[in-house]
Amino acid sequence: MAMRKVVERQTGVALWRQIADRIRLAISNGDYDAAGMVPPETVLAGEFGVNRHTVRSALAALAEEGLVRAVQGRGTMIERKERVSYPISKRTRFSQGLGRQVKEIGTQLIGHAEVPASGEIAAALGISPGARLVELRTVSSGDGRPLSVSASYFPADRFPRMAEEYARLGSVTKAFATHGLDDYVRVTTELVARHADADELALLKLSPGAIVMEAQSVNADLEGRPVEFSRTRFAADRMKLKIET
Amino acid sequence: MAMRKVVERQTGVALWRQIADRIRLAISNGDYDAAGMVPPETVLAGEFGVNRHTVRSALAALAEEGLVRAVQGRGTMIERKERVSYPISKRTRFSQGLGRQVKEIGTQLIGHAEVPASGEIAAALGISPGARLVELRTVSSGDGRPLSVSASYFPADRFPRMAEEYARLGSVTKAFATHGLDDYVRVTTELVARHADADELALLKLSPGAIVMEAQSVNADLEGRPVEFSRTRFAADRMKLKIET
DNA sequence: CTCAAATGTCTATTGATCTAGACAAGTGTA
DNA sequence: TACACTTGTCTAGATCAATAGACATTTGAG
Structure with a gap:
């Protein structure tokens, strides 16, 4: 049973950005080291309780930063993790x-x-x-x-x-x-x-x-x-x- | 001539929140110490290049934090400034x-x-x-x-x-x-x-x-x-x- | 008192964000 | 090849954020 991760609405910070911040932190904490990839979009959407599209916006922002790289059919791979x-x-x-x-x-x-x-x-x-x-x-x-x-x-x-x-x-x-x-x-x-x-x-x-x-x-x-x-x-x-x- | 202060759009962070952060920082830097108040909403709106209502949202958030207090007719007073x-x-x-x-x-x-x-x-x-x-x-x-x-x-x-x-x-x-x-x-x-x-x-x-x-x-x-x-x-x-x- | 200046409240409209669902396309495995 | 699983793309609608303008209310100064 995946733990529901909390994001807050109507706070002036868009959900996709909050989620991007959380995923960035998880990457830097090594939470996804076993697989070397971020969980699938549908899984993340479930964990954060948002639509898959919202998660996609977050991942797009992280890809823009060069932190992850999405490959169609495979998943979203972690490119860089260390601080x-x-x-x-x-x-x-x-x-x-x-x-x-x-x-x-x-x-x-x-x-x-x-x-x-x-x-x-x-x-x-x-x-x-x-x-x-x-x-x-x-x-x-x-x-x-x-x-x-x-x-x-x-x-x-x-x-x-x-x-x-x-x-x-x-x-x-x-x-x-x-x-x-x-x-x-x-x-x-x-x-x-x-x-x-x-x-x-x-x-x-x-x-x-x-x-x-x-x-x-x-x-x-x-x-x-x-x-x-x-x-x-x-x-x-x-x-x-x-x-x- | 007031310097135009930059806020960024479509970044996942609402303008009112960016402005709230900037005003909070200015208060803590002592930029408004002379008057003991925040500049009028119309002035702030001009400086940030946004509508007055957007500034009002920012000030409402700071009032919620207990950092400022607005008084109709007078202005918005600084309640607390120090870090x-x-x-x-x-x-x-x-x-x-x-x-x-x-x-x-x-x-x-x-x-x-x-x-x-x-x-x-x-x-x-x-x-x-x-x-x-x-x-x-x-x-x-x-x-x-x-x-x-x-x-x-x-x-x-x-x-x-x-x-x-x-x-x-x-x-x-x-x-x-x-x-x-x-x-x-x-x-x-x-x-x-x-x-x-x-x-x-x-x-x-x-x-x-x-x-x-x-x-x-x-x-x-x-x-x-x-x-x-x-x-x-x-x-x-x-x-x-x-x-x- | 009168007036200027400030905050408070309302309506209407536009654009960004988020949800929802459907389907296409690529990958790896059996 | 067939299939499950994944990311990519599209459309449509609902909600939030921001703009615009008008006017009310309060304060302090002249």
Whole structure:
């Protein structure tokens, strides 16, 4: 006897999207690992108590994401199931840590600018509001799928060439080194989860209604002086964050 | 000139719900602090490029949550704005840390059982699958609003009276002490964000489509032996997590 | 009091979502 | 090949979401 899985009506979230979310979660939990396929549409329709067409809409959305692939006559196969685990620790460095989970890591600089510090960023970095900052905006991906989009801010007086060096070296750690900073540690990270905005949907290639986890973090040199403030938004259905204390 | 704020159509997420999410975020960011009220419905309708009735649906949902209150003739006032910050560190203890952010903290034991360890939990606790565990299910709230729902698992051989002691003392730390465990530390925390399921919606009194942050964590004694596995789900629109490394 | 500005309520219409049923077409097995 | 099982496609109708416009009601300021 299959358990009736609950979906809610008249909530502003279409049934097909709720069901897509549930199936995505089940895939990532490994619930369908035995067969390597999603249950037949008629079975899912029965479990969720909806029409088969509604389930089809959900599966179509997941196929669009590249998570499953339907084959007429056979069924709907799972193409990808894992969430990438991203470690957050005192020595968080982006490219490390992802390690063997993805074969190929890409980071792309999508923009940079010199901007005045907002009140929030100034407070986090311990500088005065309006002080000059170098802003770097990047997108990171693993095996071709966007994983996160980030905006980082560095005091311009201490790290004036951050944008050029990052563009040349492809690494914040290495760009810091060219300014004479050889080591740094993460001081604080604040995490919030929310729906992605239009910008994030586009950059992360997410389907609308998707969730991002936003981490606001501060890195400091070994004397404790803040050197970087960053706002990284992770595609929540592709990543989990592993906090090491 | 008001900036046009983007909402997406035909995404399975109703416009009114997207707008409700955006307004909730703006409130929590303090964007409307100057006036203490949400902009008039006609202004919001203009900003989002939708009909006033659609904005009204969004505001009705926020009023239902207790976040705003509309008064005819005056406007829509903000009732509550803050997100509670929850610290995650080596010494994470629930009731501390929330500290002065909420006046009154409530934790409610909603159920307990003795269950066999699943493969996942067994691996996390370093015991054999099927070993007996004490399961505690709790809901925590601040100033009357549910903040998190949690399921915790303790090896039954070492902590046989966990459920009774927790019910009596209202604290995991104190219940540990009655079993001769005076100190413990958090070893790992894994974080995932996703849509809340029907159960979580009910327990956390969330409106459907809402987001939860799920933290899976392991606590160990000072010799490094795992003593607790827990799955805590935070209401994402009421909490931020502060990671201290 | 008068008026502008705000929320509250109603009707009507359009498009998206969901249900229902039927049948076509591909796959794997007996 | 015959058959069961699966996904693909089509039509039709019911319900929800969003737009549009009109007007009532309440509040606060002049």
